[in-house]
Amino acid sequence: MxxxxxxxxxxxxxxxxxMLAEARAIDRAASRFPGVEVALxxxxxxxxAMREAVNDIGxxxxxxxxxxxxxxxxxxxxxxxxxxxxxxxxxxxxxxRAMAHETDALVRAKAEAxxxxxxxxxxxxxxxxxxRDSGHAEKVVTDQLAGSLPQAGDAAAKLSVAYEPVWAIxxxxxxxxxxxxxxxxxxxxxxxATYGEAxxxxxxxxxxxVNAGNAAELLAADEVGGALVGGASLTAESFTAIIGAxxxxxxxx
Ligand code: PGA
Numbered sequence: 220m221x222x223x224x225x226x227x228x229x230x231x232x233x234x235x236x237x238m239l240a241e242a243r244a245i246d247r248a249a250s251r252f253p254g255v256e257v258a259l260x261x262x263x264x265x266x267x268a269m270r271e272a273v274n275d276i277g278x279x280x281x282x283x284x285x286x287x288x289x290x291x292x293x294x295x296x297x298x299x300x301x302x303x304x305x306x307x308x309x310x311x312x313x314x315x316r317a318m319a320h321e322t323d324a325l326v327r328a329k330a331e332a333x334x335x336x337x338x339x340x341x342x343x344x345x346x347x348x349x350x351r352d353s354g355h356a357e358k359v360v361t362d363q364l365a366g367s368l369p370q371a372g373d374a375a376a377k378l379s380v381a382y383e384p385v386w387a388i389x390x391x392x393x394x395x396x397x398x399x400x401x402x403x404x405x406x407x408x409x410x411x412a413t414y415g416e417a418x419x420x421x422x423x424x425x426x427x428x429v430n431a432g433n434a435a436e437l438l439a440a441d442e443v444g445g446a447l448v449g450g451a452s453l454t455a456e457s458f459t460a461i462i463g464a465x466x467x468x469x470x471x472x
Contacts (some may be wrong), residue, residue, distance in 0.1 A: 223256040224465040225379060225422050225445030228452025234261040239272045244455030246273035252466040260309050263295050270304030279307035282315055285328040297336035307339035311367055313385045323366025330369035339377040342367060348386035357405045364409045375417035379424055380406055381447040387427025399425055400441030407442050431460030438468050
């Protein structure tokens with residue numbers, strides 16, 4: 220069975236109950252494009268309400284703790300995410316790697332904790348601008364993968380990888396389609412080296428300033444199986460255009 224393109228919105232620290240109207244509109248739009256798998260990752264506080272509000276899209280968390288429960292004030296575990304209605308979790312987003320000092324080993328532990336709780340995982344990797352300029356972007360990203368890919372059990376089965384160059388996030392700048400393709404080929408090679416045949420089916424998403432205007436071009440790049448979208452996922456209008464671009468490519472590409 221062909222793997223559907225996966226278009227995921229990361230709402231970051233945005234999303235009051237008033238924004239459930241956007242989630243409902245995104246859900247209605249997604250139901251018109253059955254050839255695309257669509258999901259939203261709202262803040263923890265909105266996961267339960269969003270799960271109730273939508274039918275056809277996935278709802279997930281943006282992070283989880285490595286432990287299932289305990290004295291970790293302010294943290295949220297993978298089983299708690301499941302309990303509130305999440306079906307996946309983003310781990311290792313560059314904002315957490317940078318601001319919460321998350322290491323590859325911690326990201327791997329989070330990915331394994333999420334999978335152990337039954338959640339799908341979107342594992343984020345990406346180089347900084349200085350690392351890109353130094354010519355080492357592929358090594359940086361494959362080293363991040365080596366340190367943070369989950370290894371426990373059937374790890375490749377419920378895994379997606381999101382390639383998000385740090386310098387492209389929220390900046391309006393995107394890599395060339397050739398650079399995206401080259402990085403995605405390197406990621407694919409690492410996945411196959413790590414998981415064997417199962418690594419060939421892991422979806423590799425591109426993320427960083429994806430919008431309605433550039434989605435078709437980025438999604439058509441080599442080995443790109445979807446997109447992780449921040450700012451342009453906050454309104455149904457812009458996110459639906461990206462879902463539509465993925466659907467058109469899946470149909471004709
Ligand atoms: P952006 O964010 O689309 O706003 O650049 C992407 C992300 O951080 O996942």
